[in-house]
Amino acid sequence: MKKGIYLVLLAFAMAAGLIGQSLAQTQTCETCPMQVGLDAQQHFVVYDGDGTRHWVECIGCALKLLKTYDTIRIETYCDWYGPDYPVVAEISQHGAVSTVNPSSAFILMGGGCTANRVAYNQTAADELLANGYSEYTMMMMQQALPPSTNVTTIQNRALTFAATSEETTPQSYLLLAVIAVIGIVVIAGAIIAYKRLKR
Secondary structure, three states, X not given: OHHHXXXXXXXXXXXXXXXXXXXXXXXXXXXXXXXXXXXXXXXXEEEEOOOOEEOOOOHHHHHHHHHOOOOEEEEEXXXXXXXXXXXXXXXXXHHOEEEEEOOOOEEEEOOOXXXXXXXXXXXXXXXXXXXXXXXXXXXXXXXXXXXXXXXXXXXXXXXXHHHOOOOOOOOOOHHHHHHHHHHHHHHHHXXXXXXXXXX
16 A cells, blocks of 8 residues: 555655756747747847847747847847757847848748748748648647748848837736646556545
8 A cells, every 4th residue: 555655755856857847948938928848949039239148939939139229139040940950130229230141041921820931042931831840840830920021131130120010919827827737647556546446
């Protein structure tokens, strides 16, 4: 009987540890309510002019930082070709001055975090419009793009984000739901195991 209780406690501790680790690795986006998981942290590395790292969920959120910071540097990569095709933007004067490498890069703005993409060139942009995503696109963004998706340069969009506020689509709280479900399952399992052990 004691062995069963120890197993239940061990399972509970392991589940709590996994949940804690998941939460510890997640940041909150600075411009939207989304949680920035490890994939987004690797996909978007953003610094302000003082070298401070900022957490964002998508390229649109990164550009919205221009409302607060005069200068930002965005390090990301193509959603079609992957990490071997980096895209780096140095933006200052709240979007008035931009240098983007490569200069052929585009961004696709579909109306919310899950519908925003980065394209290395026109070919990548066309493929993303046609297919929605590739294996390199973050998991939560692996969906078709809406027909209204706007394709533009980072320079042009930086000016828009610096000057206006853009409404974003309500986002999913999937991570919190998953954690809640795991917690409920672990607690229910512990109760059932305890009742069986008492028989």
